[in-house]
Amino acid sequence: MASFIFKVIDERDQVVSGTLSAPNAQAAQERLRAVYKNVLVVEEQKSSATANALKRSPRVKIDSLAVYCRQLAVMVNAGIAVNRALRFCSRGEDHNLNLVMNRVAEEVEGGKSVSQALGEQPRVFGNIFIALVKAGETSGNLDIALKKLADLLEKTVGMQKKVQSTLAYPAVIFVVAVCVVAFFTFYIMPQMIPIFESMNTTLPLPTRIMMWIASTLRNPWVSGPLAVGTVLGSIMLFNLYQNLDKTPEIRYYVDQYLLRIPVVGPLFRMATQARVLFTMATLLDSGVSLAETLLVVEKVANNEVYSRRIRWSRESLLQGSSVFAAFESHEVFSAMALHMIKVGEETGTLAEMVRRIGQMYEEDVEHQLDQLSSLIEPLIMAVMGLVVGFITVASFLPMVQLLNNL
Numbered sequence: 001m002a003s004f005i006f007k008v009i010d011e012r013d014q015v016v017s018g019t020l021s022a023p024n025a026q027a028a029q030e031r032l033r034a035v036y037k038n039v040l041v042v043e044e045q046k047s048s049a050t051a052n053a054l055k056r057s058p059r060v061k062i063d064s065l066a067v068y069c070r071q072l073a074v075m076v077n078a079g080i081a082v083n084r085a086l087r088f089c090s091r092g093e094d095h096n097l098n099l100v101m102n103r104v105a106e107e108v109e110g111g112k113s114v115s116q117a118l119g120e121q122p123r124v125f126g127n128i129f130i131a132l133v134k135a136g137e138t139s140g141n142l143d144i145a146l147k148k149l150a151d152l153l154e155k156t157v158g159m160q161k162k163v164q165s166t167l168a169y170p171a172v173i174f175v176v177a178v179c180v181v182a183f184f185t186f187y188i189m190p191q192m193i194p195i196f197e198s199m200n201t202t203l204p205l206p207t208r209i210m211m212w213i214a215s216t217l218r219n220p221w222v223s224g225p226l227a228v229g230t231v232l233g234s235i236m237l238f239n240l241y242q243n244l245d246k247t248p249e250i251r252y253y254v255d256q257y258l259l260r261i262p263v264v265g266p267l268f269r270m271a272t273q274a275r276v277l278f279t280m281a282t283l284l285d286s287g288v289s290l291a292e293t294l295l296v297v298e299k300v301a302n303n304e305v306y307s308r309r310i311r312w313s314r315e316s317l318l319q320g321s322s323v324f325a326a327f328e329s330h331e332v333f334s335a336m337a338l339h340m341i342k343v344g345e346e347t348g349t350l351a352e353m354v355r356r357i358g359q360m361y362e363e364d365v366e367h368q369l370d371q372l373s374s375l376i377e378p379l380i381m382a383v384m385g386l387v388v389g390f391i392t393v394a395s396f397l398p399m400v401q402l403l404n405n406l
Helices: 024-033 048-054 061-079 082-089 094-108 115-121 127-139 144-199 205-218 221-243 247-262 266-284 289-300 303-319 323-329 334-348 350-406
Strands: 001-010 015-022 038-044
Touching: 001 024, 001 221, 015 024, 024 038, 024 323, 061 082, 061 094, 061 144, 082 094, 094 115, 115 334, 127 144, 127 266, 127 289, 144 205, 144 266, 144 350, 205 350, 247 266, 247 303, 266 289, 266 303, 266 350, 289 303, 323 334, 334 350
Parallel strands: none
Antiparallel strands: 001 015, 001 038
């Protein structure tokens, strides 16, 4: 016997839905026709694993989500019903997000609130998204909440693009340097080794080093295990990275180590604090309580060290501490930021103060990224110049030595 989901119309012209067991779909329809006025839908109920797989949200890009959120805010502000606005948004360019928007629209048309419908797609809409939408629904300002979400997402995208642009050039230079070394080691050097060996003279040290490197890397007993070890190590690191969220203790020590790395550590710290502060300001502006705000922020910090500090601060706050005292005791922010938070708390402008601190941190992050880029580019060029120079010297010194001996 299979289980079927049905939707029918009864004698009072009301839609009725439910489940029943039958040998097949035709038998289920015959049973329903014998009882109800009209049969609308009869579908076989999938197993829980299959149903979960079908409902699983696809991954979407943050920049696409920001665009859709902005469009949704404009349409809701114009007085278009939310379900219709969601249907309009589902005609955009991002196929995965279109699918998600259609699912949300179906849930809303089925009687759920927008925040409840968004909660059915946890891989796309995080805690901050749902909390802000819920606050907007409660206050009757859904369009304003959506606009703030779009602003927050666009700020996140801008920061990501800034980081990517900073690292793009050094990454390209590094790849080119590796390709040059590989080409010389595996193609050029093997053709030159017989010539050098036929000279019957003591070769210069750079040339002997390059010959040793080329011979070692071309040896299958060396290159084979090295390649296998590299692949296995990469797979292990990738799996560790993918499962960091499932192992909070390991994630905590990894994040703690990252925060201690010179130059990069302070950058991670300020970027995390800026994200936390902007999220806090957006939630507080939308009317979300401070306790609930910290609960959401804890999950969007994306750093286990700061997530724990924010969690401890929230617990202190619930025990009666002030916002300033809670953050100060757990070292969440710098002394300057804590002073501004204290002023905001005392004057009733906490959300505005938190937003200003976030802007200051964001400017600091951008400044440090520019400095890091200006340091990395010449450093990478210098390293590449040394590598290419060493290869050139190792190649031509034997020729110069041979000419001098003539």
